[in-house]
Amino acid sequence: MNKTIITMGLAATGLLAFAGSTQAATLQDVQDAGELRCGVSNGLPGFSQPDSSGNWAGIDVDTCRAVAAAVLGDADAVEFIPLTAAERFTALQSGEIDVLSRNTTWTTTRDASLGLNFTGTNYYDGQGFLIKTALGVDSAYDLDGAAVCTQAGTTTELNLADFFRANDMEYEAVVFDTSEASAQGFDNNRCDVLTSDTSQLAALKTQLTDPDSAEILPEIISKEPLGPVVRQGDDEWFNVVKWVLFGQINAEEYGITSDNVEEMESSDNPSVQRIVGTSGNMGEILGLDDDFMVDVISQVGNYGEMFERNVGPDTPLGLNRGNNALWTDGGILYAPPFR
């Protein structure tokens, strides 16, 4: 009996000591585990959605696969963990996932008070409204008195309140805990309008019973830079995730694609050489192999390929590059130089 108490006491002390030392080197942990744990949305076409055979696809999914390719040399060494909007930050804070890539908007509060760091932007989005065509409304400024479906725990909910208050209009917020449920509410006429980031609206519109019965209003009421997030206080890992995405954007800028990456290894252009690792030591200073971007580009592709494959004009979402075009093509995608 006394022995049991002592054993339990020791076990409890051990547990506490263990809990006290979770501040760790994520890069080393991921390499030791041989697998990257990535938090994604629980189903959003174009961003992260499992297909019929359980393989995840989408631009957020590819962002994680690129990190896995850079760190582990294998883009498939990722365990995808679907999370609701309300669960995502806690999962990252508690160390349940290594990277959160879940169409998450970069805001001051999230960056400064949650113990998290945003590593960049993999999609520049903005909030819009999807409305039933039958209502005959063609501007967001005519929505006074509308019932609006939205998803709980998102910046969308706050922008919605700000927009209606700023324009002195009344609304009724019908809040669901997943984006599918909010789309279903809209489909069932529980609300007149569905609000979300416009990329999501495009995706959700394709899933309505009659996709032609609704249209997206022209007004964009907010800035929504979406990007991957890591825990604060692990700068090494922060740099790795940040520079994999920058590397993909730079690769597009210099015309390196999954098809020509082998040939590019013999390129004379010093900028290209630094990306594919034939000159300089970019990989080494990040704690990776020097040719890490070759793994990323050959297995996942550059940013443009990632965009076209998941959300581009040839996909059901049919989105144009718009703001997400390179700065050289009139967009705002501008990665710091790889040197």
Place this chain on the structure above:
Amino acid sequence: MSSDPTPLKPGNPKPWNDPRVRSVAFQLIAIAAVAWIGYSLFQNTISNMESRGIRTGFGFLNETAGFGIIMSLINYNETMTYGRTFLVGLTNTLLVSGLGILFATIVGFIVGIARLSTNWLVAKLALAYIEVFRNVPLLLQIFFWYFAVLGTLPGPRQALDVGGVAFLSNRGIIIPKPVFEAGAGWIGIALIVALIVSLVIVTWARRRQAATGQIFPAFPVASALILGLPALAYLVMGRPVGWDIPTMGGFNFSGGITAIPELGALLLALTIYTATFIAEIVRSGIVSVSSGQTEAALALGLPPRRVLRLVVIPQALRVIIPPLTSQYLNLTKNSSLAVAIGYPDLVNVFMGTSLNQTGQAVEIVAMTMAVYLAISLSISLLMNIYNRAVALKER
């Protein structure tokens, strides 16, 4: 055993050999260990969160929430604080739980008695109802009422019209709202007076019946008072209550009082589901009363309804109350399934939106758990007091 030359002396053993001292000491050590573990966990969490740059503390409760809530019993808008969203969520939870408990008890008692009816059809209908709704998961039932039943109602522009004043659509039920003008306070005073007088009459009637055996029709007299006095005040004061009748405008009705369909669906599902369990509890309570009691009462010439009301149910309550308490607790806790259909209860508003906007998971989850614990313990306490009142008093 080898013999010990010293004989055992009674009394005054050394403190470490005294079983009483030892047992107290061990318990103190155990309590200290538990307290230490709890304290260490708390400290460890706080220091870890600080070292990771996660904000802690309850300061967020005074910050502006900035999001809208569809339904609120207390005054709320986007400019109010997170602390206010907590109160909005709490009152919405209490509303749906309170109404759910009331309706589930009424339906449960009726069905439980119907289950024992001598009428074959009534008994079998009650049985079918119980078996169907008790064995389908509650979440599915909530979805059923929300999406399959209330969701298929027409939109607000084609709303079902009840006498041109109330409207039923997939946005909920909208009824006229009373507008109190000067002098309306007298109606409230009349109602209070009527309630007090009724209470006096009922008490007097019961005493008189106990003393003389004569029955006074207390129920009809009290009903007439409660309805009649306020009506009289209404007429005397020159009809000081107007009605705000909902009118169609733009997207939806404006004016009136709206009961949102999320509340309706949740309330229907909770009531119908919990009532099946209450019905079975009521049946078991009635069956537990010896049939000799019923026969004796009938032999005294009491009509069957009075046998039930005066002899069977008071005795059955002793069996019914304890399990009924756990059903009330279940109903209250099940009301948190509201989050699935977007009813703004505590879990949806506070643990959903507020948590996500502030990111202060530890504080908010702890507060929410404390609230459910407090509600549950309060229900238990009230039911225990009631149970003591109806329990068998041995004289």
